[in-house]
Every structure is written in structure tokens, then in C-alpha cells.
Amino acid sequence: MIELKPEAMIGKGLHRECYIHPENPNRCIKVVVLRGEEETRREQAYYKFLQKRQISWEMLPQFYGVEPTSMGPGAVFDLVRDTDGNVGKTFEHYFESSELTTQNLQGLLESLRALKKYLFHYNIITMSIKPKNIIYQRQDDKTGTAVIIDNIGNSDAIPIGSYSRYFGKIKMVRKWDKFVALLKKDYPDNHPLQAQIVAKLSD
Ligand SMILES: Nc1ncnc2c1ncn2[C@@H]1O[C@H](COP(=O)(O)OP(=O)(O)O)[C@@H](O)[C@H]1O
Ligand SMILES: [Mg+2]
Known part of the structure; x- marks a missing residue:
């Protein structure tokens, strides 16, 4: 059994x-602490589905499966680290500060545009997309990668979007538009975000 220490959180x-x-050190373990069984089931089912396809x-x-831990079943994933070795921070962290947004502007914008392309290219279906569930894997002042760490999968009773690129795309266009709308609503005072990023995410 794996012992999870508070300082490792x-x-x-x-x-x-x-x-x-x-x-x-390059993997993380997630344990459910509050009513997340259904989300966890959906996530793991969706990972199984993706693992059968040849996605990048x-x-x-x-996802590397479930291991027993001192806090119950633990789901093991790649841990996202920046190039300097630090654990990557979420887009929420970067967007909460106009200074951080400005310092990393080009990488934040380009990585989100690349994420959009990636999701559409591999027809990856998500639940709602939120900045707290995407890590900005920072490489340097100008470059990084957006890594989506939570809320993937499809909760439709008949998940046609998962099997059909056509319906998947219709679904994901809506999810992406909602994500952009959320950035407008949640960070109205972050001017570099609104003028330089949000305005360029819709095409
Ligand atoms: N693969 C990962 N690499 C680095 N940090 C992560 C990773 N997964 C989660 N985290 C961190 O842990 C937090 C909680 O994880 P998350 O999967 O979003 O849990 P929940 O399902 O409760 O929202 C994230 O917001 C992020 O800060
Ligand atoms: Mg989350």
C-alpha cells in the first residue's frame, strides 16, 4: 500500500x-475525498476508450491505473512539470494575475490554440473546460504546453460524439465557446487576457 503524506499534496x-x-516524481496520485466516485468512473472509462485509439x-x-493508498484507491497519472522541474501551475493561477499573464502572454495564447487543435484533431470529448483544470506546462518566457488534467469524457446517455467526429466536433465547438465565455466573465479586469488572448481564441 502506498502511504500518502500531507506534504506530498x-x-x-x-x-x-x-x-x-x-x-x-513524474507521476501523481489522485484520491477521492468528497463525492467523486461517478466522475472517477467516467474518467477511467473514457481513458480506457482513448487508450484503444492511437492518440498522442x-x-x-x-493514466496508469489504480493503486491502493493510505487514503483509499489512488488513480495514477503523469505529473505535469515545467521545464525547470517545478510542478506546473494551472491557467487559473496565471489568469488571476495580469502581470503573470503579460509575462507569459505568447505561450499562454499559443498553447491554448494548440490545445483546441489537439482536442478537435483526436476528437477528445470533455465536460466543461475550465482554467483550473488545465495546467500551463511552462517551458520559458515565450513557450509552453496546455495540458488538460480533469473533466474529460462524455456523460451523454448515448455518447454519439465519442464515436463520430462529426458529432464530436459539434459538441466540442460548444464546449470551447463556453470556455471562452467563461474567461470573459471570470477575469474582466485582466486586460492582457481579454485583449490579447480571449479575442484570439474563437477562430
Ligand atoms: N497531472 C497533474 N499534474 C500536476 N498537477 C495536477 C495534476 N492533476 C491535478 N493537479 C493539481 O491538483 C488539482 C486537483 O486535481 P483535479 O484532478 O482537478 O481534482 P478534482 O477532480 O477534485 O477537481 C488541480 O487543480 C491541479 O492543481
Ligand atoms: Mg479539477
């Missing part, structure tokens, strides 16, 4: 806590 969402894997994992952490 790197993040916490509504349902789960995320820890550095004690045996592998460049902007999605790989």
Missing part, C-alpha cells in the same frame, strides 16, 4: 486531492 479540487507519487498524449496526462 500538490493540489485539491472539488472532489479529489492530488499527491506526488512517493516512488516516481502530449496534452493529456497518461
Whole structure:
């Protein structure tokens, strides 16, 4: 059994806590702490589905299965680290500060545009897309990669979008537009974000 120590925790969402894997610094373990069983089931089912397809994992952490931990079943994923070795920070972190947005403007914009292309190219279906669920894997002042760490999968009763590129695209155009609308609504005072990023994410 893997012992998860409080000091190894790197993040916490509504349902789960995320820890550095004690045996592998490039992996993390997520444990459910509050009513996340359904989300976890959907996520793991969707990962299984993606693993059968030949997708690239460049902007999605790989999933390595479930291991028993001191906090219950732990789902093991790639841990996203910046080029300097630090654990990557979310887009929420960058967008909460106009200074950080300005300093990393080009990489934040280009990585989100690349993420959009990637999701459409591989027909990857997500639930709602939120800045707190995307890590900006920073490379340097001008470059980085957007990695989506949470809320992928399809909750439709009949998930046609997962099997049909045509319907998948219709679905994901809506999700992406909602993401852009959310950035407008949640960060009205971040001027570089609104003028230099949001305005260029819709095409
Ligand atoms: N693969 C990862 N690499 C680096 N940090 C991560 C990774 N996955 C999650 N985190 C961190 O842990 C937090 C919670 O993880 P998340 O999967 O979003 O949990 P929840 O399902 O509760 O929202 C994230 O917001 C992020 O800060
Ligand atoms: Mg989350």
C-alpha cells in the first residue's frame, strides 16, 4: 500500500486531492475525498476508450491505473512539470494575475490554440473546460504546453460524439465557446487576457 503524506499534496479540487507519487516524481496520485466516485468512473472509462485509439498524449496526462493508498484507491497519472522541474501551475493561477499573464502572454495564447487543435484533431470529448483544470506546462518566457488534467469524457446517455467526429466536433465547438465565455466573465479586469488572448481564441 502506498502511504500518502500531507506534504506530498500538490493540489485539491472539488472532489479529489492530488499527491506526488512517493516512488516516481513524474507521476501523481489522485484520491477521492468528497463525492467523486461517478466522475472517477467516467474518467477511467473514457481513458480506457482513448487508450484503444492511437492518440498522442502530449496534452493529456497518461493514466496508469489504480493503486491502493493510505487514503483509499489512488488513480495514477503523469505529473505535469515545467521545464525547470517545478510542478506546473494551472491557467487559473496565471489568469488571476495580469502581470503573470503579460509575462507569459505568447505561450499562454499559443498553447491554448494548440490545445483546441489537439482536442478537435483526436476528437477528445470533455465536460466543461475550465482554467483550473488545465495546467500551463511552462517551458520559458515565450513557450509552453496546455495540458488538460480533469473533466474529460462524455456523460451523454448515448455518447454519439465519442464515436463520430462529426458529432464530436459539434459538441466540442460548444464546449470551447463556453470556455471562452467563461474567461470573459471570470477575469474582466485582466486586460492582457481579454485583449490579447480571449479575442484570439474563437477562430
Ligand atoms: N497531472 C497533474 N499534474 C500536476 N498537477 C495536477 C495534476 N492533476 C491535478 N493537479 C493539481 O491538483 C488539482 C486537483 O486535481 P483535479 O484532478 O482537478 O481534482 P478534482 O477532480 O477534485 O477537481 C488541480 O487543480 C491541479 O492543481
Ligand atoms: Mg479539477
